[in-house]
Amino acid sequence: MKAIVRTRFGGPEVLRIEEIEKPVPNEVRGVLVKIHASSINPADRYEMKAPFIIRLIMRGGLRKPKDPRLGSDVAGTVEAVSEKITQFKLGDRVFGSAPGGYAEYALAREDRLALMPDNSTFEEAASVPIAGLTALQALRDHGQIQSGQKVLVNGAAGGVGTFAVQIAKAFGAEVTGVTRTENLDLARSLGADQVLDYTKDDFTKTGTKYDLICDIGASHSIRDYKRALNANGIVVAVGFKNRVLLRLAVFAVTKALWPKGGRKFRFFIAKINQKDLAVMSQLMETGKLRPVIDKQFPLGETGEAMKHLEEGRTKGKIIVGISPEIREENKLVSRLEMAA
DSSP, X not given: XXXXXXXXXXXXXXXXXXXXXXXXXXXXXXXXXXXXXXXXXXXXXXXXXXXXXXXXXXXXXXXXXXXXXXOOEEEEEEEEEOTTOOSOOTTOEEEEEOSSOSBSEEEEOGGGEEEOOTTOOXXXXXXXXXXXXXXXXXXXXXXXXXXXXXXXXXXXXXXXXXXXXHHHHHTTXXXXXXXXXGGHHHHHHTTOSEEEETTTOOGGGSSOOEEEEEEEEEOSOHHHHHHTEEEXXXXXXXXXXXXXXXXXXXXXXXXXXXXXXXOEEEEOOOOOOHHHHHXXXXXXXXXXXXXXXXXXXXXXXXXXXXXHHHTTOOOSEEXXXXXXXXXXXXXXHHHHHHHO
16 A cells, blocks of 8 residues: 655654555554544644654654554545454445544544544544644633623634634634635634634734633733633643743743633643544534634655645645546555556
8 A cells, every 4th residue: 555654753854655564453443534634733844843852752763663654634535444343344345543544545543433424424534533623622621611701712724713703703702813815704704703813913912801811823822811811711732843852841930820710721732532533423404513623744755745735835735646547556556566
């Protein structure tokens, strides 16, 4: 099978497409997924470049990657299952998380997959797992969102932000979306009640106070956030744009030392699980959520997809798919092998 691999850490230039052995279901990852689409996430970029501290945390090898593959979000059909798998059968359309997702096939744990909604394409479903569950868990679990609250989503046009705006609306919140000038209409189309252009207005200085702020790529100070929060408001930071370790340390200390009650400051890493994938599937099925796809690349151009992500102007999600050309090429190779 074809897969994206790398033998060293670095930028998009280290990625290449190679023929590797097709995996076989096992006791831990018992579902073999034939991948129709996957999506790019900042986490994949961090794993690809892997600064030294990231290598220590992820235990993925200090000098070179232990696993040459990359990717996580997938959508496709079940190709094979181990004996212990009970929830899925051959041919099921599924989406979720599978290590090495930039490939034609990957193995997944049963509890990290869910059935796709009937009204979703593979590309749409592949965009959901990490970004969608990050938005859901940020708002519901860490932000304790309630109907009628004033919620602000900073970064409303990005991968997580496009999901966060729609999920907040599904919870009955009054939503303000913050993004750059050219993305204001997109934020409105996703359901934002108000939009702010961050190139002109700083949401921490407008005088409006919010019950919940979901900040994607947080770059404001604790003092700034306090100015924009109601007395019992919550800030949930989803990543940090700069000085990552310093800002993470500040949030951790603030969370630990801040008096109980009053404003809260939180940071977390999303956990992929079947229950929340099913929630996202239901939201798509009922039309309350539609994934936004910025651009699609064939598998062999995953490096170009990473470069596009690094440009920092993505609207929604970037998709990597098995192109029709590659599929036809594989069929031709198979026929030639049979003929030989």
